[in-house]
Amino acid sequence: MRKLKLAVLGASGAVGREMLRLLEEYQIPVEELRLLAGPNSAGTKIPFRGKMHTVRCADEESFAGLDYVLGASDAPVSRRFAPAIKQSGAVYIDNSSAFRLEHGVPLVVPEINGQDAFTHEGIIANPNCSTIITLMAVAAVHRLSPIRSMVVSTYQAVSGAGVQGLRELEDQLAAWVQGQEAKPSVFSAPIAMNLIPMIGGELDGGYTDEEMKMQNEGRRILHAPELTVSCTCVRVPVMRSHSISVNLWTEEAVSVDEARRAIAAFPGCRLADNGRPTPLEAGGQDLVLVGRIREDLTRPKGLSLWCCGDQIRKGAAANALQIMKLLEEV
C-alpha cells in the first residue's frame, strides 16, 4: 500500500483514538497524520507509533494535500467540514450519521457491499454501529435468500455514548460498590445495574432515530429497498460490545444448518464455539460473533440468532479503516 496522508477529525474521542490504535495495529503506512478536533480538544496530546501528536483545532484549511480524512466527529461537525474536505480532494470516510442516507454517498460495510465504495464522489459513510454488527451476522443468510423483515432487540454498550458513557458506567459501579447512589448525567437514568430502553431521539410513531437506522441503513447496505425492520434499542451496563437478538424472515426458507454454514464461512464472522457468544468475548477484536441460530417459531421461513461485536472497532473505527484499505488495495 502507498504511504498515506491522513487526518482524523474528532481524534480525541473514543472512536478517533481507536482509529489511531488500529492504524498502528493494521500497520497502515502513514506519511503524514493530522489530528483534528473542536476547540475544546485542541492541545490534547495522543500517542501514535511512539510519538506524541498534538490535536489541532479543525478549520476549513486543515485538509489540504490529504489522501483521506477519517471522520470520528458528530453529525453537525461532519456537515460543517464536508465541503472543505471535498474541495481538498481527500476522500472523506465519515463515521457520523450526517450523510448516510444521502444520494451519491455510498454506505459501506466492506464484507457486505464493498463494491459500493468505489462509486463515491468524495464521501463514504460508515454505518451505525448496531446496524453494522447486525448486518454482518445476517448478510450470509441474505445471500442465500433475501431477507424481507427483521425484528431486532439490541443490548448496546455504553461506549456508544463515547468516552463519557464509558466513564459514567465506571463511576456508577464504583459508587454502587461503596453503597453510594449512582447519579446519571450522560444517560437519562442510572446505567449501573440497570437498563435504559431508549437510545436516540423519539420520532413520530414512537421509534427513535437510532432504531430506524437499522431499517433505513439496512435497506441501502443490503440493496433491499423493501426491507422492514422493527427495532428496540436498549442500553445495557456493558463497556464496549453491542449484542443483538434478531428474528428474520427470508423470501425462501433457509434451514438452521444452511445458515450456520454460510455464517461460519462469511468473512468477518465467527460462530461461537459454545453457541452463545458474549460481549466480553467480542471485545478488543474485529470479528462479529454469532450464536443461538434457531428456527423462528412464529412464522415459516424465519430464523432467530444472537450476535456480538465490538462497537468501537467493527461498529465504527475498524469498519472505516477497512473501507480505506479496500480503496487502496484494489
Add this chain to the structure above:
Amino acid sequence: MRKLKLAVLGASGAVGREMLRLLEEYQIPVEELRLLAGPNSAGTKIPFRGKMHTVRCADEESFAGLDYVLGASDAPVSRRFAPAIKQSGAVYIDNSSAFRLEHGVPLVVPEINGQDAFTHEGIIANPNCSTIITLMAVAAVHRLSPIRSMVVSTYQAVSGAGVQGLRELEDQLAAWVQGQEAKPSVFSAPIAMNLIPMIGGELDGGYTDEEMKMQNEGRRILHAPELTVSCTCVRVPVMRSHSISVNLWTEEAVSVDEARRAIAAFPGCRLADNGRPTPLEAGGQDLVLVGRIREDLTRPKGLSLWCCGDQIRKGAAANALQIMKLLEEV
C-alpha cells in the same frame, strides 16, 4: 380473611424469604407458620413479624393441619413432597416448574386467569417469572384481540438464579472495581459488565426449556392453545427485575392508542410516565411497568412494547400470595 396455617417450602431461598416479607407487607393473618427446607438449610433463623423462626428439615409429616403450602423450592423437591402435601389436605401453591403443564393443575396469574385457580385439585402452579411479567404486559391487548404470535427477547436479572446469582454479580462487580478478574461459578461466564445469551438447558431445535416456557405456559394462561412464541432468554447484570422486549401480532389490528389505554387500565400494570421504564424503577414493588408501545413495522396487526417487573415479587413470591388471597377472599 380467616387466620391461615401456612408453610413455606424452600423458606431460606430468595423467593421463600420474599414470601415471608410479603406475608408481612400484605398483612395476611397467619395463625401458624412453618418454615421448611432441605437438610442444608435446616436450623437457619429467619425473622417474621418481629420473631425469629427456625427453618426445619421438610419431611412427609411436615404438612399436617395446614391450609396452604407456599412452594419456593426447585422442581425435584416439589415433586418429592407434592403427594404428601396433597394428602394433608393443604392447597399447594408451587413456584417451581414441576406441575406447570400438568392436567388438573391450574397455572395462574390472578389478574389474567384468576378464575382458573378455583378448578384446582390440590395444586396450583405459579408460572415462570419472565412469562408472568410478559403476559401481564400483553394480557390487556389479548382481551382486545387474541394474540397469535410473539417474538420475545428477555433481559433477565441475576435474582432468577437465586441468592447465589445475586451474590455472584455483587462479588464480580466488587472485584471489577478493584481491577481483579471476575470468576464465574453460578453462571457459565462472567456476568458483571457482560451478558449471557442462554438461560436453562438446551432442547432439540436449540431453544432452551426457559425459552419454551413463554410459549408453553403462555398458551395455558391466555387460553390460547395455538399461540406461538419465539423467545431468546438473556441474563443481564441487573439485580432483581426482569425486562422484556416484545413484538406481538393479534387476530385483528389493535392501535397503539387502544393498546395504551387498555394496558393503563389493566390491574397490576402501570404505563411508565416517561414511556421507558427501567428495571431499577420496577424493583421492590408488584406492578409491571410498560412502555415503548409502538406499531410493529414488519407485518400488519403487530405491536412492539417493553416491560419490566420485579422477578422475585410479581415474577414469583407476590404472584403466589396473590393466588392465595384470591382463593381466600371470594
